[in-house]
Amino acid sequence: MSTSAKDLKQLRERIDALDEKILNLFNERAGIAIDVAEAKRTQGETGSFYRPEREADVLHHVVEKNNGPLNDNDVAHLFRALMSACLSAEAPLTVGFLGPEGTYSHAAALKHFGYAINIKPLSTIDDVFREVEAGTANFGVVPIENSTEGVISNTLDNFIDSILKVCGEVSLRIHHHLLTKSASLQTITHVYSHQQSLAQCRRWLAANLPHVEQVNVSSNAEAARRAAEDSTAAAIAGEQAGELYELASLVSNIEDDPNNTTRFLVIGKIDTSATGEDKTSIMVSSQNEAGAL
DSSP states (O other), X not given: OOHHHHHHHHHHHHHHHHHHXXXXXXXXXXXXXXXXXXXXXXXXXXXXXXXXXXXXXXXXXXXHHOOXXXXXXXXXXXXXXXXXXXXXXHSOOEEEEESSTTSHHHXXXXXXXXXXXXXEEESSHHHHHHXXXXXXXXXXXXXXXXXXXXXXXXXXXXXXXXXXXXEEEEEEEOXXXXXXXXXXXXXXXEEEXXXXXXXXXXXXXXXXXXXXXXXXXXXXXXXXXXXXXXXXXXXXXXXXXXXXXXXEEEEOOOOSSTTOEXXXXXXXXXXXXXXXXXXXXOOOOOOSSTTOO
């Protein structure tokens, strides 16, 4: 065996040894998390074990301690996944969102809570509020504002009569893909998407598919599902929806605004403690009549 081959073998052996140590530490952390849950139960705590302010502190701490070569975003993603798995060992969370699977709301839920959750795709934003209020979902994730199209009025309307509180916020950069089984733009006869996504891509559609029918559907994931059944159709949706329905991205990043971002709110029944990096939202409603203001 050459010297370089021996060196490579030794490096791989070191990685294997480190992986075993990391695995043991992961499980040790999960064991302590289970002990924490048991201590909370002993003290009579019956609410959610998920504390967003505590998780924010942990992420801030590990990023602050990071000396590389991993970048801060990668470190945050790793620890988000670790905390999600440990929380699942304590008491699995059920999170509702505007479904079906593959929507941007689904992506926002996974970004905030990690993958070790029970997901509950729902048909409408109203349903997300109702399920969390009823206790069949611990938390919900709902869109509140898009940088291009503005506020999501349905979400605001639900807050007027709801007992739920804002427990967190997720900002998601929105990159739209033209998903299809077609090999070229010329064979596409209609495009499915949610009305917000169609609006966010209106200039691209006018320039590249000016005569193609635009069909508004309930969600981008539903658009991808329909496009998967029709070789002459395309969907405007995210990459996750394309993977879910086995559609190729014929054209990527077709949004008119490259900084297109949607802000989502995490809703629940718990009161969260201040972190020092908080926002305060005030909602005012009035009668739709002259002189109400």
